[in-house]
Amino acid sequence: MIYNFKISKPIQKNNIVxxxxxxxxxxxxxxxxxxxxxxxxxxxxxxxxxxxxxxLLNIKNLSDESLLLLNGEQIxxxxxxxxxxxxxxxxxxxxxxxxxxxxCGEKNRWSALTNQDISTSDSMFFSRQTIHKQNLSWIQIDxxxxxxxxxxxxxxxxILYKKxxxxxxxxxxxxxxxxxxxxxxxxxxxxxxxxxxxSNPLLFQHYYKKILRSYVLANLSNNKKMINLNxxxxxxxxxxxxxxxxxxxxxxxxxxxxxxSLQSKKIVGNVLYDKAKVVHFTALLKNDLNELPDKNKTRxxx
Numbered sequence: 001m002i003y004n005f006k007i008s009k010p011i012q013k014n015n016i017v018x019x020x021x022x023x024x025x026x027x028x029x030x031x032x033x034x035x036x037x038x039x040x041x042x043x044x045x046x047x048x049x050x051x052x053x054x055x056l057l058n059i060k061n062l063s064d065e066s067l068l069l070l071n072g073e074q075i076x077x078x079x080x081x082x083x084x085x086x087x088x089x090x091x092x093x094x095x096x097x098x099x100x101x102x103x104c105g106e107k108n109r110w111s112a113l114t115n116q117d118i119s120t121s122d123s124m125f126f127s128r129q130t131i132h133k134q135n136l137s138w139i140q141i142d143x144x145x146x147x148x149x150x151x152x153x154x155x156x157x158x159i160l161y162k163k164x165x166x167x168x169x170x171x172x173x174x175x176x177x178x179x180x181x182x183x184x185x186x187x188x189x190x191x192x193x194x195x196x197x198x199s200n201p202l203l204f205q206h207y208y209k210k211i212l213r214s215y216v217l218a219n220l221s222n223n224k225k226m227i228n229l230n231x232x233x234x235x236x237x238x239x240x241x242x243x244x245x246x247x248x249x250x251x252x253x254x255x256x257x258x259x260x261s262l263q264s265k266k267i268v269g270n271v272l273y274d275k276a277k278v279v280h281f282t283a284l285l286k287n288d289l290n291e292l293p294d295k296n297k298t299r300x301x302x
Contacts, residue, residue: 007231013174021183027199027277031068067092072124078113082106089272091257098254105157123161124214189224192237193285240266
């Protein structure tokens with residue numbers, strides 16, 4: 001785990017507070033990311049087999065780098081039978097093929113189309129706490145679409161960002177990290193509710209706007225009164241991370257690194273190591289509505 005953070009002063013915009021985190025014991029290893037891999041045709045994504053399973057996708061890494069997939073990234077397009085959400089942060093070996101665990105982000109479609117388009121959203125899934133509770137995740141998608149007055153026949157979660165892109169991006173641009181930042185803590189009227197930390201500033205720079213966009217989306221309809229947050233609140237949240245019980249998650253064939261689920265009385269999350277160094281860890285506030293179990297325990301055909 002990563003310790004000894006330097007925590008920034010809180011930055012507030014509307015009903016969101018952001019803290020940026022620094023740490024000078026950094027790992028400079030880099031990885032291929034989903035955006036680059038798709039844009040340069042360095043990865044292939046398809047259903048696990050001809051039948052398809054709601055909670056699995058097959059990934060081909062055609063590059064000479066390990067591929068990093070972050071929990072909450074949305075994989076969208078008609079090459080697959082429905083849009084999916086990456087369930088846990090995962091590394092896929094270079095020049096290899098692997099299955100990954102995913103969640104469904106589009107419950108009313110189960111068919112691929114001939115145009116074979118495949119991409120990733122510029123926003124994470126807005127309810128990362130529910131990724132492994134599929135029914136609760138679907139309820140959240142329905143609720144957020146309704147709250148925003150968005151009609152989607154297939155109940156597509158990715159459309160929420162598309163419809164609110166200008167508003168969301170304007171808010172996200174209010175938060176400017178300094179150099180050498182590797183993490184961010186996010187808060188709302190509940191207090192600090194979300195934390196993401198990366199092994200180095202390059203990884204952070206690639207992902208932080210995706211994470212922020214999803215948090216803004218989740219709070220667009222939130223008009224509850226903010227509470228005053230400061231660095232002490234982040235440290236309290238971090239203490240819950242450090243005391244959390246870790247349970248190892250077994251890699252599927254083609255994956256590498258070590259993955260663990262995190263769970264304490266207050267938070268849930270997961271952490272990914274590569275050669276004993278943290279690549280990414282995330283922690284989310286646990287509550288009755290949004291609780292992240294360790295993993296899917298059943299494989300289901302949609």
